[in-house]
Amino acid sequence: MAEVATSASSSANSSARSDPLLVVVDPVARRTDGESVRIAKDVLSAGASHTKVCLPDGPEEFARALGRRGSRRPVVVGDDSTLLRAVALLHRQRELAECALSMVPVGPALGLARSLGLPTGAVAAARTVLDGAERRLDLLVDDSDGVVLGTVAIPPLPVPVPGREDPVSGPGGPASFRPWLRTCQSLVRTLASSRPARTALVPGAAGPARLRVEVDGSTLVDLDQPVEGVSVTPGAAGAAVVEVRPLSVGAQASPLTVSGRTVTVSGAHFRYRADAVVCGPVGTRTWVAREGAWGLTLPAT
Structure with a gap:
């Protein structure tokens, strides 16, 4: 180093x-x-x-x-x-x-x-x-001692991955000196593009989920009500903002939004995304909001 x-x-x-x-x-x-x-x-x-x-x-x-x-x-x-x-x-x-x-x-x-x-x-x-100036910010701590600065998403929503240069055909790469290799790669891409498009699957993101969501000990949604997604975000004053999107049948269902200090999600083994990291599968996970738990230097106002 x-x-x-x-x-x-x-x-x-x-x-x-x-x-x-x-x-x-x-x-x-x-x-x-x-x-x-x-x-x-x-x-x-x-x-x-x-x-x-x-x-x-x-x-x-x-x-x-x-x-x-x-x-x-x-x-x-x-x-x-x-x-x-x-x-x-x-x-x-x-x-x-x-x-x-x-x-x-x-x-x-x-x-x-x-x-x-x-x-x-x-x-x-x-x-x-x-x-x-330093600003004290809230975060979430889970029962495995993991921390979340942004959002917990269940099921894990896909995270856009910035495009990367092809290490073979990128500018200045070996392919720039091998025209035949460029031709082969172009043919492969053409054949691939002619196939029917396939939807990229995110682990744990297929179909509705059946989860029990509890906020400060009170059940917000139970296993008998399938949901399209759940998000947990650090809010203000030591409270987490929880949004549950029920599975819509016919008319679009309104999301359920509440705030609380402790959030527990349980059910069949599920995956979740904490910030940009996909975690799980787990059968239950609890997040606790901590007020002013960390400091970050931000532009002075």
Whole structure:
């Protein structure tokens, strides 16, 4: 794991923040958008009194760098999965309540970062790290000690996966020097496109589900009422927002929406999506909303 320590120049010291930064750059961000990573590092190094940059090669080094932050304020550079990994690590170490995270979103999957209010431009995001304010946010903790920052979806709704370049036929790839290979690939694609389209199946997402949903001990929907979907989202003041969409027969059924601190879902083994991760199958799962459980640096208002 590469580490680089930098300090603000003397001309910038008068305006530099006094708290030192630990900047942990996810390897995927370095590969997918190295230019944004470079810009973010330059802005942070110029604006903070002291900046230590860590370039972990994998999850273990990422966890080790975060665990050795000392008095430095952690700044993660990466996409939604990077933020989720950092929050989960701090939660497991029982250090989340005392640690304010900062993030520079870089990468293809930034839906969660946007929903939390983070700017996605490298310069604006780095300036937010330096000039923003910590905001305490709610989250969900399940009975397996997992954390959810955004939404739990049952059944798991598909998550759009950004397109990736074909490693063989992409620009500059080996196929650029093999015209015959390009011809073969084109023929295969043509044959594939002539077949009837098949619907991509998401595990656990086929057909209605029969689930019991309990909020603070009261049953919202029981096993005898099939549902099209259930979502659980951190709300405000330590409450989770639960929405149940009953299976519509004829006229469209209105969703049932309630708020509560503890949500338990049970029934036949089901899968669910927590943020962007599909989990399960499980027979029962309980989520508890925790008020102000973590801190994130957001643009000052």
